[in-house]
Amino acid sequence: MSASSASIKPAANFVQFVNQSPTPFHAVAACKERLNSAGFTELHENENWAKTINPKGKYFFTRNQSTLVAFAVGAKWTPGNGISIVAAHTDSPCLKLKPVSKKEKAGYLQVGVQTYGGGIWHSWFDRDLGLAGRAMVANGEGQYAHRLFNIAKPILRIPTLAIHLDRSTNEKFQFNNETHLTPILATEYKSSCGKGDAETKKAADGLLFSVSRQIGAHHPELLQAMAEELSVDVKDIVDFEACLYDSQPSAIGGLKNEFIFSARLDNLMMSYCSVESLIRSTEEDGSLDEEENIRLIALFDNEEVGSTSAYGANSSLMETTMRRIQATGQSPTAFEEGVHRSYMISADMAHAVHPNFSEKHEDNHQPQMHRGIVIKRNVNQRYATTAVTGLVLRELAAKHTIPIQEFVVRNDSPCGSTIGPMLSARLGLRTVDVGAPQLSMHSIREVAGTDDVGHSIDLFTAFFQEFTHYNKGIWVD
Incomplete structure (x- = not known):
């Protein structure tokens, strides 16, 4: 039996998005269109935000038209409270x-x-x-x-x-x-x-x-x-x-409609899921009424070349954004307080086990498509996941019956990295590295599983809606 239309819909919507987005500029433009339709207000970095940002407000801004930040303010948020973050990147090789x-x-x-x-x-x-x-x-x-x-x-x-x-x-x-x-x-x-x-x-x-x-x-x-x-x-x-x-459009394929055949899955898939989860977490009336945090997504350019640019994750963008948001209050330490109450999901695609090269994967860590989002760990700090940061997602996933997988590289294999360790180190920010499993990463034509679009959106949405509750039970200085 082929996949149901309900389970295919998130993947079909993503395919439409990636076909709109041949470059980071087009991806950001497509995200802006979705945010505008969802009632988000555009800000500009050269303006004063102090009188603009209000409880239950929804906002976004861009830098270089290739990096985008969007956030929604909880009704109970006050300066010094945390920021719940999902970060991804818009560029591809x-x-x-x-x-x-x-x-x-x-x-x-x-x-x-x-x-x-x-x-x-x-x-x-x-x-x-x-x-x-x-x-x-x-x-x-x-x-x-x-x-x-x-x-x-x-x-x-x-x-x-x-x-x-x-x-x-x-x-x-x-x-x-x-x-x-x-x-x-x-x-x-x-x-x-x-x-x-x-x-x-x-x-x-x-x-x-x-x-x-x-x-x-x-x-x-x-x-x-x-x-x-x-x-x-x-x-x-x-x-x-x-x-x-x-120029060949992305498409859903496979005998059971189980695959997405597409360019730029790394990392437009996580960028799309970030935007959709933020919108979904705020679209219902009253969805921000009990929220004590700010819900924020950051989609950076230039990750594939090290992130060191004015609009990459290794710039001051995230820090200045958090400082400007926290500056709406009077406390001189609101930024520092808020950082230690915040948490970030670094969302970048993961390596699915390859059937023709399965020996390249560690025996106990072989992620498969449709089996859930992958939590990535590396003791050499190529990923930022810790026992504390991984706990949040595992608890949320268990509550909502969203499958989760684990990944580490073999000891005789090099390990890629993400924006997670970079931002975690710059800010002292609790971070977990995750991603949807895919094949052919960095090829002109990549492969992912259709179910994993929905899994990602569901998990990120649950994170935005419920993190403040879980955070109170896992506080670690």
Whole structure:
């Protein structure tokens, strides 16, 4: 029997979200749309929040349009009380256009790209690639607007070399990231004089001449496609940041509709579940009436490259946000008091056991899809989970019959990390690291279980609604 429509619905909604979100900018825009619809008010960091933040109020703000923080204030919250946090990240490994991307070789127009994060780059070969990002667009009056674009059609491709020209390719696929990982955009023949159309070449030359700060940096054809998506003149595109992505839409698959086949599961799945759980925990009348904490989500950019940026988890963003919220009272130690009453779920995807490589997993820690959210632990502090922080989620999961799994890496295996230890160390914040199990992490195409979207939302929602109750029974200095 295939999965019921009720159990598939959260996964289907997530698939819709991830298809809207080819870049962190688009993911944040999609989250803003959901928060606005749920009655959240947008704040701005360059404004005074003191008279804006009120009990039972719901708010959000963005930084760089690629990081988002949203929070709801409990009716019984006072400065010095805690903040219940779920933190995730919006970025994924990908290829990004170089500032000067124009390349030509062997009769092809190509684009130069940079590798962002620790991607499985061989998975990017022979995929149909779109291009999306944000552009800074001049309005003709000395002002510039942040605009998103998404060229969803497959305009780029990185072709593999035929086996006839490399008989060893099935033994070991080797390539150079700089010289071999270069997508083709078009042929010189078709893009210039191949049609014998002098007007086509004249228009392309004129277009190149008109591009203010982008003269010679990018192929005119690429800039024209971008301008058409933005409905602006090419000359008004002052600068842009662009990511390549798999243009094949994410989908639910498997014989029983048990899988999500998608790009960017790490970590848009946890970002989506964070937003949905915050909204769900506040959508009913009276849902904040007895709440003594603030419920907050933080979705950071740049986790895949170490989080050290103005909008990454290793910035001052979380601390300044918590300080500004606590500053609405008069106590000079409200921030410090609040930190030690707070708790954070660091939500990042986890490794499901691989049926073809099960020996890579520790014998007693082999997470499976549909069997629940994974609590991740590492004695070398690659994850921030402790006995105290893990207890909260185990108690909540048991109460709501939400399955939970455990994960540690083998002693002879390296261990990844998350934003959890980083934020925990910066703030002295109690933290647990969790994630939904998936396969093919950091590939252009990843796999997760449909049930685990619902499991994650249910667990995070229960955390927001009930943490203050459990916190009173597990206080540890």
